Structure formats: C-alpha cells, structure tokens
Amino acid sequence: MTAAPRAMTTRRLLFLLPAALFLVLSGAFAAWLLTGRDARHVPSALIDRPVPAFSLAAIEGMDGVAGNRGFADADLRGAAGPVLVNFWASWCIPCLVEHPQLMRLAREGVPIFGVNYKDKPEDARAFLARHGDPFRRHGADRSGRVAVDFGVYGVPETYLIDRDGRIRWRYAGPITEAVLEGELRPRLAALRR
Amino acid sequence: MTRRLVRGGALAALALLAALTLVAPAQAVLDPREMLADPAQEARARAIGRELRCLVCQNQSIDDSNADLARDLRMIVRERVAAGDSDEAVLQFVVARYGEFVLLRPPLNAATIALWAAPAIVLAFGALGVVLYFRRRRSEAGTAGAEVATPAAAPLSPEEQARLARLLDGGDRPA
Numbered sequence: 588m589t590a591a592p593r594a595m596t597t598r599r600l601l602f603l604l605p606a607a608l609f610l611v612l613s614g615a616f617a618a619w620l621l622t623g624r625d626a627r628h629v630p631s632a633l634i635d636r637p638v639p640a641f642s643l644a645a646i647e648g649m650d651g652v653a654g655n656r657g658f659a660d661a662d663l664r665g666a667a668g669p670v671l672v673n674f675w676a677s678w679c680i681p682c683l684v685e686h687p688q689l690m691r692l693a694r695e696g697v698p699i700f701g702v703n704y705k706d707k708p709e710d711a712r713a714f715l716a717r718h719g720d721p722f723r724r725h726g727a728d729r730s731g732r733v734a735v736d737f738g739v740y741g742v743p744e745t746y747l748i749d750r751d752g753r754i755r756w757r758y759a760g761p762i763t764e765a766v767l768e769g770e771l772r773p774r775l776a777a778l779r780r
Numbered sequence: 781m782t783r784r785l786v787r788g789g790a791l792a793a794l795a796l797l798a799a800l801t802l803v804a805p806a807q808a809v810l811d812p813r814e815m816l817a818d819p820a821q822e823a824r825a826r827a828i829g830r831e832l833r834c835l836v837c838q839n840q841s842i843d844d845s846n847a848d849l850a851r852d853l854r855m856i857v858r859e860r861v862a863a864g865d866s867d868e869a870v871l872q873f874v875v876a877r878y879g880e881f882v883l884l885r886p887p888l889n890a891a892t893i894a895l896w897a898a899p900a901i902v903l904a905f906g907a908l909g910v911v912l913y914f915r916r917r918r919s920e921a922g923t924a925g926a927e928v929a930t931p932a933a934a935p936l937s938p939e940e941q942a943r944l945a946r947l948l949d950g951g952d953r954p955a
Contacts, residue, residue, distance in 0.1 A: 629881050632876065735877060
C-alpha cells in the first residue's frame with residue numbers, strides 16, 4: 588500500500604525536474620547579467636606580464652608639444668607611480684566619450700601615455716587642439732603593430748602599468764565616469780601604496 | 781484579382797528567400813597584395829588564418845573577416861610564416877598577445893575542460909536516462925504480467941468448466 592504513493596511522489600518530483608532546472612539556469616543567467624560583465628570583453632593575455640618591447644615615433648607635425656617625442660617600453664618603467672597607456676584615435680567616437688575623464692586624470696597628475704592608433708597626423712592634431720591634450724607623452728602607431736603586441740582589438744583601450752613596468756589592468760572601451768571611479772581609481776590607489 | 785496579387789507576392793517573397801540563401805557566404809577578403817609569393821607558404825598562412833578568431837567580429841576567422849584588425853593579423857601571420865616559424869609557433873605568437881580566446885579550436889586544458897567534457901557528460905546523462913527508462917519498463921511489464929498470470933494459473937471452477945464445454949460445442953449463444 589505504501590509503495591504505490593511513494594512511486595507516485597517520485598514520479599511527480601520527476602515532472603518538476605525540468606521546472607527546477609529552468610529556475611536554476613534562470614538564476615545563474617540573472618546572476619551573470621547582474622554582475623554587469625560583458626561576455627564580449629576578452630580578458631587580456633598580458634595581465635601581470637611586462638609591457639611588450641616597442642618604440643613609437645612622435646605624431647608628425649606637432650613639434651610645439653613637449654610630450655610629442657614618441658616613447659618606448661623603457662619610458663613606462665621606473666616612474667614614481669603607476670602610469671596609463673591609452674590607445675586612441677581621432678576617428679574613434681568612444682574616445683571622445685572618455686576624453687573628459689582622461690583630462691581630469693591628467694590634471695590630477697596621473698601620467699598618461701597616448702598611443703595614436705592608425706590615425707592621420709593632421710586629424711590627431713585637430714582632435715587634441717579641439718578637445719585638449721591629456722597625454723604626458725605622445726606616440727603614433729600608424730601601422731597598428733604596437734597595438735597588436737599589446738593585444739589591442741579596438742580603440743579605446745587603456746592599460747594600467749605599475750612601477751616595474753608590468754601590465755596590471757586593461758580596460759577595453761571608453762573610461763566612463765563609472766569605470767573611472769569604480770575600477771580605475773581603486774587600482775591606481777592600490778598601486779601607489 | 782486579389783488572389784493573383786497575393787500569389788504574386790508569395791512568389792516574389794520565395795524568390796527573394798531563394799536569392800538570399802543562394803548568395804555565396806562571405807569569401808575570404810584576401811587582397812592579392814597581401815599574399816605570399818610562395819604558394820606553399822601562402823597555403824600554410826591561410827590554414828593558420830582559419831584557426832584564428834577575428835576579435836572584432838568574434839565568430840569569423842581572420843581569414844574570413846574584412847575587419848582592419850583581421851587584416852593586420854593576416855599580415856603578421858604571413859610575416860611569421862615567411863620568417864620560417866612553424867604553424868604552432870605562429871599560433872603561439874598570436875595567443876601570447878590575445879590569449880587562447882583567439883583560437884577557434886580551443887585547446888584542452890584546465891580552463892576549457894568543462895567545455896570539452898560537456899558533450900560527454902550530457903551524453904552520459906542521456907544514456908543513464910534511457911537505461912533507467914527501459915529498466916523500469918521491463919520491471920513494470922514483469923509485475924503487470926504476473927498480475928495477469930496469477931488468476932489464469934488458478935484452475936477453472938466446475939461451473940466454468942461446464943460453460944467452456946458448452947462454448948466449445950457452440951451451444952451457448954447469446955440471445
């Protein structure tokens with residue numbers, strides 16, 4: 588007499604299994620969505636690795652700017668604190684979005700090394716003249732080869748480099764207000780200690 | 781009149797659909813100027829390119845994509861091949877910069893074990909389900925058979941014997 592109701596209960600529970608699985612999956616997807624992580628963001632392969640060896644020329648025809656003398660990997664090492672390397676281009680709309688944040692960081696004294704990616708020198712010059720120049724040093728990567736060595740897959744991308752010249756963080760996309768306050772500033776502060 | 785219009789519209793839609801499906805998939809956007817002079821090296825470079833994901837369009841290989849970055853990577857692959865790198869070394873060159881995500885065929889390692897094991901696990905669960913289903917059906921058939929067999933095994937009562945005899949004689953017809 589007791590076996591039959593027990594079998595019935597088991598079967599009923601079996602029918603509930605798909606619903607339970609559905610709930611578990613929905614929960615997992617919801618949790619993933621709520622973290623705000625974007626699956627399209629590819630993690631950098633260079634985190635905690637030294638910056639690749641490179642050497643960049645200055646942006647042509649911008650002689651009046653003191654920082655416009657190109658730079659190399661050695662220039663990123665041995666600074667007093669962490670530095671930023673920012674890949675940008677005048678044709679890149681998200682670069683315009685992050686520009687005010689870069690300007691603010693520059694005013695606060697954070698050294699930003701700008702890599703002008705696949706840009707015409709005259710366009711780069713016009714962009715900086717119009718929106719301001721947040722970069723301590725300028726380099727031009729017209730072929731995009733240095734960008735490939737950094738693992739850049741689109742502009743803007745920003746790399747945080749510690750005193751030893753190691754890449755500690757990479758952000759692909761514009762440094763918005765939220766990214767600046769929520770992700771970049773805490774890391775800058777941690778690396779200054 | 782309207783029916784003919786409708787039919788014409790359906791035909792046009794069908795033709796459009798056919799045309800869309802017949803359009804050749806995006807061909808490799810290789811510029812002849814990009815190609816290596818040595819056909820063997822060029823073939824190797826193209827094979828390597830088909831293994832590498834274009835990071836801008838993600839589900840295309842760099843051999844298929846006409847994104848700027850894909851073109852840069854195609855050129856770098858050709859440089860490495862021309863410099864005498866092995867296929868493996870060329871892939872490693874790109875992986876060192878962009879991570880294993882660029883490999884369209886992910887390697888088997890700790891990070892990808894779930895990916896590779898998933899089909900086997902799903903198959904194992906399916907097989908388990910099938911086995912359990914058949915086992916239960918067999919045991920259910922066994923118990924059902926026993927229920928039917930038990931009364932049949934009992935000997936017929938005298939009345940039943942008599943009725944059976946009448947039936948076999950054809951004497952007992954329902955009214």
